Amino acid sequence: MGRLAALALGGVAVGVLGVLAVGHADPPPAARRLTLAECIRLAERRYPGVAAQRHKIAASREQLNEAWAAPFANFNVTGAASIAPYARGNPTFSPDAFAQNPFETGFEPFARLSIETAIPVSPWTWWRLGRVRDAARAGVRANEHEAERVRLELRTNVRRSFFSLQLARDSKYLLDQGVGYLDTAERQLTQMRDGDAGATSVNDMRQLRSNRAEALARREDIVSGEVVALTTLRLLTGEGEETDIVDEPLCPYETAIHPLTHYLQVARLHRPEVQMIEAGLAARRAAVSIQWGAYLPDLALGLQAAWSSAPSISDQVNPFAGGNQNFGFWGAALVLRWNADPLANFFRVRRLREELAMTEAQQRLALGGIALEVTEVHARATAAKGRERLWGDAERENYEWFTSVFQEYQAGTGEVSAIIIPLRQYLQSRGSHLQAVSDLNTALAQLAQVTGREAMEGTPAEACARPATVADDTDAGVSDEEIEALLRATAEEDAGVDVVASDVATGGRRDAVPDHAARPVNAMPARARTTGETR
Numbered sequence: 001m002g003r004l005a006a007l008a009l010g011g012v013a014v015g016v017l018g019v020l021a022v023g024h025a026d027p028p029p030a031a032r033r034l035t036l037a038e039c040i041r042l043a044e045r046r047y048p049g050v051a052a053q054r055h056k057i058a059a060s061r062e063q064l065n066e067a068w069a070a071p072f073a074n075f076n077v078t079g080a081a082s083i084a085p086y087a088r089g090n091p092t093f094s095p096d097a098f099a100q101n102p103f104e105t106g107f108e109p110f111a112r113l114s115i116e117t118a119i120p121v122s123p124w125t126w127w128r129l130g131r132v133r134d135a136a137r138a139g140v141r142a143n144e145h146e147a148e149r150v151r152l153e154l155r156t157n158v159r160r161s162f163f164s165l166q167l168a169r170d171s172k173y174l175l176d177q178g179v180g181y182l183d184t185a186e187r188q189l190t191q192m193r194d195g196d197a198g199a200t201s202v203n204d205m206r207q208l209r210s211n212r213a214e215a216l217a218r219r220e221d222i223v224s225g226e227v228v229a230l231t232t233l234r235l236l237t238g239e240g241e242e243t244d245i246v247d248e249p250l251c252p253y254e255t256a257i258h259p260l261t262h263y264l265q266v267a268r269l270h271r272p273e274v275q276m277i278e279a280g281l282a283a284r285r286a287a288v289s290i291q292w293g294a295y296l297p298d299l300a301l302g303l304q305a306a307w308s309s310a311p312s313i314s315d316q317v318n319p320f321a322g323g324n325q326n327f328g329f330w331g332a333a334l335v336l337r338w339n340a341d342p343l344a345n346f347f348r349v350r351r352l353r354e355e356l357a358m359t360e361a362q363q364r365l366a367l368g369g370i371a372l373e374v375t376e377v378h379a380r381a382t383a384a385k386g387r388e389r390l391w392g393d394a395e396r397e398n399y400e401w402f403t404s405v406f407q408e409y410q411a412g413t414g415e416v417s418a419i420i421i422p423l424r425q426y427l428q429s430r431g432s433h434l435q436a437v438s439d440l441n442t443a444l445a446q447l448a449q450v451t452g453r454e455a456m457e458g459t460p461a462e463a464c465a466r467p468a469t470v471a472d473d474t475d476a477g478v479s480d481e482e483i484e485a486l487l488r489a490t491a492e493e494d495a496g497v498d499v500v501a502s503d504v505a506t507g508g509r510r511d512a513v514p515d516h517a518a519r520p521v522n523a524m525p526a527r528a529r530t531t532g533e534t535r
Contacts (some may be wrong), residue, residue: 028298034244039158043154047154056143056147060140063136063140067136071119071120071129074118076117078115079109079111080112085107086313087312088314090321091318112308115313116305118302119504122297125293125299128293134283135282135290139279141278142283145273146276152452155454158236164229168229170434182211182215190205249436250464251460251461252388252437252461253461255444256409257333257382263378263451267451284352291349294345299335300336301335301431305329305332308327309325310326374450380443384440391433391436392433392436394429395429398422402425444456
């Protein structure tokens with residue numbers, strides 16, 4: 001029994017230690033927060049598409065090396081190994097000439113090896129080989145510019161995902177505020193109805209609930225967009241699930257958009273697709289020249305060496321004797337190689353010329369398409385900049401409108417009901433301004449891509465942490481916490497809670513806004529602007 005008790009106590013101790021170990025386990029590592037520059041740098045280093053382009057460039061360079069080495073290191077080697085029966089004698093007499101049975105005379109091994117090469121010496125052949133190398137160099141340039149195109153496209157995709165993620169989180173933060181305001185208003189109506197503080201309409205409650213459901217439905221779309229943007233950014237950067245972006249608001253890039261002719265000229269000079277087409281034209285011209293050279297024969301210095309050994313066969317020392325299987329020699333000669341098909345070669349040249357003309361027409365088409373693309377993106381960026389400015393003005397005006405009405409209420413000259421409309425207008429204009437900022441940043445990123453530049457124009461605005469400022473003739477701004485505290489105070493006021501303070505402007509008495517810093521309002525703690533995390 002004592003042994004069983006000891007085992008039981010040991011098991012309990014082990015279980016307690018296990019619980020303590022689990023309870024004191026290290027917390028999961030904090031998410032690594034990346035800036036936009038860090039996301040771009042990681043994407044360029046880890047994205048598989050960029051790695052594939054690097055390997056493609058390396059392959060084209062090896063093809064150029066092959067064009068240099070192939071004409072001078074082209075060896076033709078043949079060999080054979082077998083067994084051969086005995087064959088004795090010479091051209092005039094052989095004891096094995098009659099009734100020879102190889103199964104009776106026996107066998108011995110037989111081996112032969114031959115190697116030959118040709119080094120081109122004719123000037124026109126060297127000229128053709130030079131054109132072959134020109135075509136290979138054009139292929140290297142085309143692949144390098146294609147890699148640049150992929151890299152610029154990757155930069156734009158990273159920027160678009162980054163801005164979309166910022167937009168989603170700022171919009172979610174804004175909607176969370178709106179839902180909190182609607183919840184406060186709904187509780188206010190409920191308390192008025194339960195406390196018999198005044199007549200309430202059923203339609204007022206329905207309107208609040210309808211607006212709340214609409215806001216939550218929009219929030220679901222925003223959450224879905226946030227997940228897609230974050231997943232896309234992690235895929236492009238090659239980072240894991242523990243990676244996120246920095247907690248910064250979505251700020252517009254401040255820059256002056258130049259005239260369209262400036263961007264058209266920049267695109268003509270720096271767009272990788274233009275350089276790719278130029279490289280393709282160079283390769284087409286080289287192909288026509290190479291095929292033109294096929295009309296002439298190739299002269300080369302031929303080198304050959306051969307060796308053969310058959311011990312079972314008698315060596316024929318007479319140089320005029322045929323069938324000698326035991327020999328070794330080497331030699332050199334001027335050789336000629338020529339595929340004498342001038343008529344077929346004539347049509348090959350014509351085909352390559354037509355392909356060259358086709359590529360030239362495609363170049364004109366591509367240049368027109370690039371100009372149209374630059375024009376479209378330039379117009380989009382110009383319109384987005386105008387929208388961002390106008391929505392910023394609207395947000396600022398609505399914010400000052402709401403601030404003015406709020407201060408009238410604080411001074412005792414306004415009603416609480418007058419605050420709702422300007423508050424709603426401010427929230428709507430703030431959401432539209434966020435979308436305009438995202439459109440502007442994305443358009444500037446696309447403008448950098450279509451003009452062949454790595455960096456975006458401009459820098460993020462420094463004064464965008466607070467969305468709006470108060471006019472000089474007002475006394476103070478209104479924070480989000482003050483708005484929530486006001487709505488909660490009106491709910492307490494309508495429920496019969498007597499909160500009294502001295503009116504600063506009139507010296508009278510009125511219901512005052514309670515200290516919003518002492519407790520969370522609407523049961524909603526302060527949240528980060530872009531991540532939604534509790535601060």
